Amino acid sequence: MIDRSEVLHIAKLARLSISDEEVDVLAAELSGILDHVEMISKLNLAGVEPSAHSVAQTGWLRPDVPHQSLAREKALDQAPATDGEGFEVPPPGSGT
Amino acid sequence: MSTDSTKLSVTETVAAVASGLLSKAELHAAWLDRAGLDDLNALSWVSDSPELVHGDGPLGGVPLGVKDLFCTEGVPSQSGSKILEGYLPPYTATVVEALAQAGAPLIAKTHQDEFAMGSSNENCAFGPVLNPWDRGRVPGGSSGGSAAAVAAGLVPWALGTDTGGSIRQPAALCGVVGLKPTYGSVSRYGMIAFASSLDQAGPITRTVADAGLLYSQMTGKDPRDATSVEHPDSVEPVVPMDLTGVRLGVPEELTGEGVEPGVREAFEATLDLARSLGATVAPCPLPHAPHALSAYYLIAPAECSSNLARLDGVRFGLRVDPDEGLDGMYGATRAAGFGPEVRRRIMLGTYALSSGYYDAYYGRAQRVRTLISQDFDSAFEDFDAIVTPTSPSVAFELGSKTADPLSMYLSDFCTVPMSLAGIPAISIPNGLSDGLPVGFQIAGPAFSENRILGIAAALEDGLKFDGSPAWIA
Amino acid sequence: MIELEPVIGLEIHVQLATKTKMFCGCEPVFGENPNTRTCPVCLGLPGALPVINERAVDFGLRLGLALGCELANRSIFHRKNYFYADLPKGYQISQFDEPLCSGGFLDGVRIHRVHLEEDAAKLVHSSSSGRIQGADSSVVDFNRGGTPLAEIVTEPDITSAAQAREWLSLLRTTVKSLGISDVSMEEGSLRCDANISLRPVGETTLGTKTELKNMNSFRFVEKGIEAEIERQRELIQSGGTVVQETLHFDPRSGSLTALRSKEEAHDYRYFPEPDLLPVAVGPEMIKAAQDSLPELPAARASRYEEEFGLASELAQRLAFNGDLGDLFEATAAICGAGSDARLVATWVNGEVSSRVDEGSDQTVEPEALAELLGLLEDDKITTAAARGILDTLIEHGGSPADLVESQGLGKVGGGDELSAAVDAAIASDPEAAAKVAAGEQKALGPLVGLVMKATQGRADGGEVRALIFSKLADS
Ligand SMILES: [Mg+2]
Numbered sequence A: 001m002i003d004r005s006e007v008l009h010i011a012k013l014a015r016l017s018i019s020d021e022e023v024d025v026l027a028a029e030l031s032g033i034l035d036h037v038e039m040i041s042k043l044n045l046a047g048v049e050p051s052a053h054s055v056a057q058t059g060w061l062r063p064d065v066p067h068q069s070l071a072r073e074k075a076l077d078q079a080p081a082t083d084g085e086g087f088e089v090p091p092p093g094s095g096t
Numbered sequence B: 001m002s003t004d005s006t007k008l009s010v011t012e013t014v015a016a017v018a019s020g021l022l023s024k025a026e027l028h029a030a031w032l033d034r035a036g037l038d039d040l041n042a043l044s045w046v047s048d049s050p051e052l053v054h055g056d057g058p059l060g061g062v063p064l065g066v067k068d069l070f071c072t073e074g075v076p077s078q079s080g081s082k083i084l085e086g087y088l089p090p091y092t093a094t095v096v097e098a099l100a101q102a103g104a105p106l107i108a109k110t111h112q113d114e115f116a117m118g119s120s121n122e123n124c125a126f127g128p129v130l131n132p133w134d135r136g137r138v139p140g141g142s143s144g145g146s147a148a149a150v151a152a153g154l155v156p157w158a159l160g161t162d163t164g165g166s167i168r169q170p171a172a173l174c175g176v177v178g179l180k181p182t183y184g185s186v187s188r189y190g191m192i193a194f195a196s197s198l199d200q201a202g203p204i205t206r207t208v209a210d211a212g213l214l215y216s217q218m219t220g221k222d223p224r225d226a227t228s229v230e231h232p233d234s235v236e237p238v239v240p241m242d243l244t245g246v247r248l249g250v251p252e253e254l255t256g257e258g259v260e261p262g263v264r265e266a267f268e269a270t271l272d273l274a275r276s277l278g279a280t281v282a283p284c285p286l287p288h289a290p291h292a293l294s295a296y297y298l299i300a301p302a303e304c305s306s307n308l309a310r311l312d313g314v315r316f317g318l319r320v321d322p323d324e325g326l327d328g329m330y331g332a333t334r335a336a337g338f339g340p341e342v343r344r345r346i347m348l349g350t351y352a353l354s355s356g357y358y359d360a361y362y363g364r365a366q367r368v369r370t371l372i373s374q375d376f377d378s379a380f381e382d383f384d385a386i387v388t389p390t391s392p393s394v395a396f397e398l399g400s401k402t403a404d405p406l407s408m409y410l411s412d413f414c415t416v417p418m419s420l421a422g423i424p425a426i427s428i429p430n431g432l433s434d435g436l437p438v439g440f441q442i443a444g445p446a447f448s449e450n451r452i453l454g455i456a457a458a459l460e461d462g463l464k465f466d467g468s469p470a471w472i473a
Numbered sequence C: 001m002i003e004l005e006p007v008i009g010l011e012i013h014v015q016l017a018t019k020t021k022m023f024c025g026c027e028p029v030f031g032e033n034p035n036t037r038t039c040p041v042c043l044g045l046p047g048a049l050p051v052i053n054e055r056a057v058d059f060g061l062r063l064g065l066a067l068g069c070e071l072a073n074r075s076i077f078h079r080k081n082y083f084y085a086d087l088p089k090g091y092q093i094s095q096f097d098e099p100l101c102s103g104g105f106l107d108g109v110r111i112h113r114v115h116l117e118e119d120a121a122k123l124v125h126s127s128s129s130g131r132i133q134g135a136d137s138s139v140v141d142f143n144r145g146g147t148p149l150a151e152i153v154t155e156p157d158i159t160s161a162a163q164a165r166e167w168l169s170l171l172r173t174t175v176k177s178l179g180i181s182d183v184s185m186e187e188g189s190l191r192c193d194a195n196i197s198l199r200p201v202g203e204t205t206l207g208t209k210t211e212l213k214n215m216n217s218f219r220f221v222e223k224g225i226e227a228e229i230e231r232q233r234e235l236i237q238s239g240g241t242v243v244q245e246t247l248h249f250d251p252r253s254g255s256l257t258a259l260r261s262k263e264e265a266h267d268y269r270y271f272p273e274p275d276l277l278p279v280a281v282g283p284e285m286i287k288a289a290q291d292s293l294p295e296l297p298a299a300r301a302s303r304y305e306e307e308f309g310l311a312s313e314l315a316q317r318l319a320f321n322g323d324l325g326d327l328f329e330a331t332a333a334i335c336g337a338g339s340d341a342r343l344v345a346t347w348v349n350g351e352v353s354s355r356v357d358e359g360s361d362q363t364v365e366p367e368a369l370a371e372l373l374g375l376l377e378d379d380k381i382t383t384a385a386a387r388g389i390l391d392t393l394i395e396h397g398g399s400p401a402d403l404v405e406s407q408g409l410g411k412v413g414g415g416d417e418l419s420a421a422v423d424a425a426i427a428s429d430p431e432a433a434a435k436v437a438a439g440e441q442k443a444l445g446p447l448v449g450l451v452m453k454a455t456q457g458r459a460d461g462g463e464v465r466a467l468i469f470s471k472l473a474d475s
């Protein structure tokens, strides 16, 4: 079961502004889904290793060789706000 | 040959191009005409360039439909989301680039569920895709646009992606072939991620041979995707396998309760066909398969909650700024940009990873995944392939499941276990139920694509499925 | 009143000097135009994927070996999830419960772990104050974002600010000798945070700690830790309690300000990075790292003792501060076998190190120092003059011989000049002269002082004293 305060906490962690009505709806929906998936809490998983991946177990590494970086205009092209050199963001310190 | 050339399978078309019966220009023009017939909201973008550059690769210049979530340089790549509306990436996904090099240039992008989350295509910010067999029904999802476009003859073949069934289930609901390859055998670089440990690109085609042809040019280790691996076998042109002595396992856990009668009938009929072709069919236990959906609905949301954190209104995409500082901008942008299902899964995944819950949810789910892989490992000691219905139901009516997320999640019941185990599985159309297509799933061990394609082709020959009712005239 | 002792642990981030970033092929060049070293990967664009830089792993292994760590044969990258403008993906790829190296020891301080991660981008605040608070808007430059970092975490084994500074200096020397980083605190390629708590002497449980961030020079590390120890001491002794928080030290005002309070503590939701597979460190990688290991500071100190006959403390002081060690060795080599390496060592450790901040470019060239010490050894200049010349060399450079020549700093002795100066001193302070003549040694000081002043320190003290005695005895 997820209550209102948990929904609000998670929404804050996930940076999702949610309306007051949405809090209750989400609390109900998430609780319903969790009720279902909690089936797995009945399984005995003692001694079972977790799998983060299914097929390959260890990976390979990349040689330290430079590639061509993007031209700045291309890097900034899709940004909602720039000063021509960098990505503009609202001030981190203020607001919520 | 003109527009009738579009009725050929891709394999036949490639042969016609090779023998000079068909020019690449004619081919392209014919398919541009076909793409123009879209009345299903299947296509999100169609090339306006009359002459696409395509090499002399083995794919003969047969143009390709590509799911919206593949990044294509300068071409909208929106992953079905308002937060990426009109987004033009500065680069192209490895597999799209490789296929263009191999002679399958991009002709259209296809609509999908937002960030590949959904089984009906109703979670698309740009409207639902309609099923060409019945425009009141869903095409399945999340690669619903690709499946519908191939079924309706808007594109000759298409790319989809599959995380828990997103290629196979819409292929089943639209009466086409869909292959989810072995995890890692196709590069994910440039695919807008849903759940990184599960996502895999694959072909959606009208024939099994076409699926094998497209897959053969997709697979390979990509230096830009650290989870990609070289396929140990070369992927051969598909030939129907002699099914004599081939052992097919039927897991009771995935074929019992919940499967619609019409789907079950078609499934049984296909098993009979397999027997008649010499295969042996026997029950095959997958004891943990009933838990796959639960594990999946923890793992996939957890990964997506992190993968979608980059949608933050800074470097690309939508920004909503209520002038309440950085966090205010993040919250407002993400609330406005993500649809309800995406928000729901981000919340669920954030919760499953959060302090105090990790072990109970994500940690346990990863252990269930181990058990499911082990189930398959032991099953493949006794069986050459495992077969199930692809989807427990045929295409359902638009809006019929949107109110209840759980009932929608059950659409992936038969496809999710293979995703968790990373093994390949193909869906082929195996008949109709009440005039709507049914899908038959064949799964094999990791890197057994040649085998399951061969089995699928043998059954395809026997089934003689007629997809023409979906064809837009 | 209870006696309190500080308990200090350090967290050091070292930028690795690889050719490319941690997870992409962009070159992390310092001082480039903003956003010219980016790609889909380090901009965190949709669909882009990380691939681990082989050399960063190699550098991490070298560091682990140099710090006596155990190297993991299987190591995992995790995602550390949080939102900030300098973090393009909404998570940092770092390591969590299976770091590349763990355990270890360096000069009395245990190493908890060494792990690899990616650096954040640079956030520039455009407001009149340049501070975060009150900024109108901020601009992100992703050039630095994704640069490989090795994070070194110590156990809380350090007990004073001075020890923290010295230990950090040894760590810097060690890293520098490995050739894996520029280790410049000024340029941010070496960054140090400190966890500080106090506890009653004799107690073993740890008190509530605070985290002190962004101390960007060795001096500030010492001053900042000192200030925080004092703040906590006063707080506890006046009956207050320490609150767990992150603090920023302002070296100009010496003040400490809270950056984040506990209520905003993050929930990082660590989970294994699904875009990467575990790293398998094979025997060949470990062998390559082992083969590349240079002479480490402890070995260097022993060599100084043997080769140059230095006392062990002096040898260690030089060897553990690599800049001083390098200067010492280079200068001693130029001076040659005929000269006294101990003089060089004493000068480098005393005169030079008191004038040059660690890691600073403003220092003395070994050639100049060798020349200066040669003049001193040959009795051409006095120690006082040599000190003055060293000041000039560090500030402006130049040749010691030229400086002696042009500024007339050559030693005054024997001849008429010194004799005249002594006569003048006796004449100007007859009272002191009388006392000296009467055998009062203490009165010698003012007379010597007058002579030194008149000769600008170029006279030899012993010679001056002898001359005064002889003149007063004659009279
Ligand atoms: Mg760190």
Ligand SMILES: [Zn+2]
Pocket: C021, C024, C025, C026, C037, C038, C039, C040, C041, C042, C043, C146
């Ligand atoms: Zn980059």
